[in-house]
Amino acid sequence: MPSVMLRNNAAGDLVFYITKKDQEETVVALEHSGPNAWGGEIELADGSRFYLEPFAQTPKLPMTVRVKRL
Amino acid sequence: MTMNRQETEQLIQEVLEVYPDATGKQRAKHLMANDPTLEKSNKCLVTNKKALPGVMTARGCAYAGSKGVVWGPIKDMVNISHGPVGCGQLSRGGRRNYVTGYSGINVFAEMNFTSDFQEKDVVFGGDKKLATIIDEINTLFPLVKGISIQSECPVGLIGDDIEAVAKQKAKEIGKTIVPARCEGFRGVSQSLGHHVANDTLRDWVLSNRDGQEPTIESTPYDVVLTGDYNVGGDAWASRVLMESIGLRVIGQWSGDGTLSELELIPSLKPKLNLLHCYRSMNYISRHMEEKYGIPWLEYNFFGPTQIAKSLRAIAARFDETIQANVERVIAENQAEMDAIIAKFRPRLEGKRVMLFVGGLRPRHVIGAYEDLGMEIIGTGYEFAHNDDYDRTFKELQDGALIYDDATSFELEAFAERLKPDLIGSGIKEKFVFHKMGIPFRQLHSWDYSGPYHGYDGFAIFARDMDMAINNPCWKKMTPPWKQKAVGADLAEAA
């Protein structure tokens, strides 16, 4: 369960930052993007996929979360 | 001669031939020809890996990253090099982080404090000694605001509990005491030391005044300068520039910075955190954004083109007054910049440069060289991660050589083949290249010059590069390989 930080970059894209690896990757697909659910399956620009337990509401970013590797 | 991607790849292959197979394979992953269209480096470059045995690397250790880079410049703190005397004393003053104040009275950045471990400390543990040192420091230097404990290798090996000492002593003397677990054997380079230092800043400094009201009033124009270590006065040049556009700098991390201003930052809620060295301070910037809602922005103050670009990007985050100020400042400096370029560009036009430096300079100084008509034919970082290279591709011309953690053999081989007119790297490389007859500038500490940031800095930068390249000494020497064969003169005379 890697710990990652989610934030919006200057261009407004959602960015996935893997703290342990100092690696930044743009999110290309997010399963639920609000307003009643936010999270679920996440796909990154490099093709890797993660799962984030969905939040009931759109959270305030940036935020550190635990995700599961798929 | 500018090389295209294919020729550069070819050169890399030829240089790698010398290595044994396994080493060559490993090193090949750290070398590439630049492709400015690339967004991500993880497919074509491996970074932040342990240097291979048997090659000479230019990297430092985690202690160097934490004590030398991040903590060292904070001027009203004493940073104890906890362990044997050498690590601190031999690296003392090397980075030229300028500070104002009275050394030994209210400023301690230029001094070296060490627990000077002896055999008995290794055998019986050094915690008691550490506690005594903290008391001594507090007695001898009553104006010290805080103390950081920078572990050297032995401290981690013998398992001392520096955290416990820090906590207890902080309570006793009522000052901030920070234990940093930055033993040199951790990680692959000084980069981990930056991370450790950022984590300790987060855990032991930034939250100190959480919930308290700020002791000064905040303004809507407050900014923080992060990742600027005031090498040769750089942070001052950046600060002047910020003030000239109407912003108020409430904190400097960590060049000429104080512990109090760092502790005050969260409660003042500055509008923007300006991040210069992404590599060494992105961790704390991300944390401040998440916890305190302070957004961060990377900027580059090397050379008029990049300065204008960065100033405009900063202004875009503020109102019209700042935006108008920025345009005014850029216009005001235009004439001076044009004069500098008119003077030096004809002397430097077309000169080819190879760089090999640390945190941000391999990409940030490219613009300044290009303003002078010079060309970067190769660049590389000692300890970068992939996110640094992601930021480099766009800045660098197509086909230029990129070397990550280059070995001394590779650097020499590349220089021999590419024949650059100038090399910018560190002190360890300097004299090798001088002996090869190549002009050289030390780009870690600006070769005892500086500042290079901002408009004022560019004037100094241009002069220094001209001095290095057009120095008449290079024409007065004939290297051995160009001299006539021994005895040729005699044969002629006979």
Ligand code: SF4
């Ligand atoms: S590697 Fe260890 S012994 Fe060497 S300078 Fe770094 S902390 Fe000191």
